Amino acid sequence: xxxxxxxxxxxxxxxxxxxxxxxxxxxxxxxxxxxxxxxxxxxxxxxxxxxxxxxxxxxxxxxxxxxxxxxxxxxxxxxxxxxxxxxxxxxxxxxxxxxxxxxxxxxxxxx
Amino acid sequence: xxxxxxxxxxxxxxxxxxxxxxxxxxxxxxxxxxxxxxxxxxxxxxxxxxxxxxxxxxxxxxxxxxxxxxxxxxxxxxxxxxxxxxxxxxxxxxxxxxxxxxxxxxxxxxxx
Numbered sequence: 618x619x620x621x622x623x624x625x626x627x628x629x630x631x632x633x634x635x636x637x638x639x640x641x642x643x644x645x646x647x648x649x650x651x652x653x654x655x656x657x658x659x660x661x662x663x664x665x666x667x668x669x670x671x672x673x674x675x676x677x678x679x680x681x682x683x684x685x686x687x688x689x690x691x692x693x694x695x696x697x698x699x700x701x702x703x704x705x706x707x708x709x710x711x712x713x714x715x716x717x718x719x720x721x722x723x724x725x726x727x728x
Numbered sequence: 729x730x731x732x733x734x735x736x737x738x739x740x741x742x743x744x745x746x747x748x749x750x751x752x753x754x755x756x757x758x759x760x761x762x763x764x765x766x767x768x769x770x771x772x773x774x775x776x777x778x779x780x781x782x783x784x785x786x787x788x789x790x791x792x793x794x795x796x797x798x799x800x801x802x803x804x805x806x807x808x809x810x811x812x813x814x815x816x817x818x819x820x821x822x823x824x825x826x827x828x829x830x831x832x833x834x835x836x837x838x839x840x
Contacts, residue, residue, distance in 0.1 A: 621771075650827060657737075659818060659832040660772075667825075675827065707771060713825045714760055714779065719771040 623720030630698040638693040640708030648711045649691040653704040698727045730755045732831035740837045749804040749834045751819030761802040762820040809838045
C-alpha cells in the first residue's frame with residue numbers, strides 16, 4: 618500500500634515551459650486535490666476532483682489544468698510556467714469525510 | 729464559507745512543559761476538524777481528527793485536542809513537549825463532502 622505518490626520531487630523550469638506533476642493513490646479515495654504551499658500562507662487549493670471525470674477549481678486555479686480519467690490518477694499541468702508558480706505542490710486524497718493523505722510534495726522552481 | 733485561523737505564527741515552549749497550539753474555525757454545518765504536522769521537506773502527516781462524539785480527541789505522539797463548539801475552537805495540546813515535536817502544525821476543517829480548508833500554520837519550537 619503506497620498511499621499517495623507524487624513525482625517528481627524536484628523540478629526547475631524556465632519561464633514559459635509546460636510540465637505535468639503526477640499524482641497517484643491506491644486507496645480508492647474519491648476525493649483528490651492539489652495544493653500549493655507558500656511561506657506564511659498555508660496550503661491553498663488549486664484544483665480538486667470528487668471522482669473520475671469530475672474536476673473543479675479551487676482557490677488559485679489560474680495557470681493550472683487537471684484531469685481525472687481514473688480514480689487513481691490526478692495529474693496537474695502547468696500550461697506556461699511563471700516565476701509566481703515557484704512553490705511546493707502537494708497532492709492529497711481522502712474519502713468524503715475522512716482525513717486526507719498527502720504525497721511527499723514537489724518543489725518547483727521557475728526561473 | 730469555511731475558514732480556519734491560527735492566531736500564532738510561532739509558539740515557543742521549553743522541553744517538558746505543556747504546549748498549546750490554537751485554532752479557531754468557521755464552517756456551515758457540522759465541522760470535521762483535523763490537525764496535521766509537517767516536518768522539514770516532508771508532506772503533511774495526520775495527527776488527529778474530530779468527527780463526532782467526545783470533545784477530547786487523542787491522537788498520535790501523545791497529542792490531543794479539545795473541540796469547543798461554543799467557542800468554535802479546536803486547540804492542540806500536549807502535556808509534556810519534546811524537542812522532536814518542533815515542526816509546523818496545521819489545523820484544517822471540512823464539512824461532509826467539502827474540501828479541506830487549512831489554517832496558515834503555526835511553527836512550534838521546543839527548546840531543550
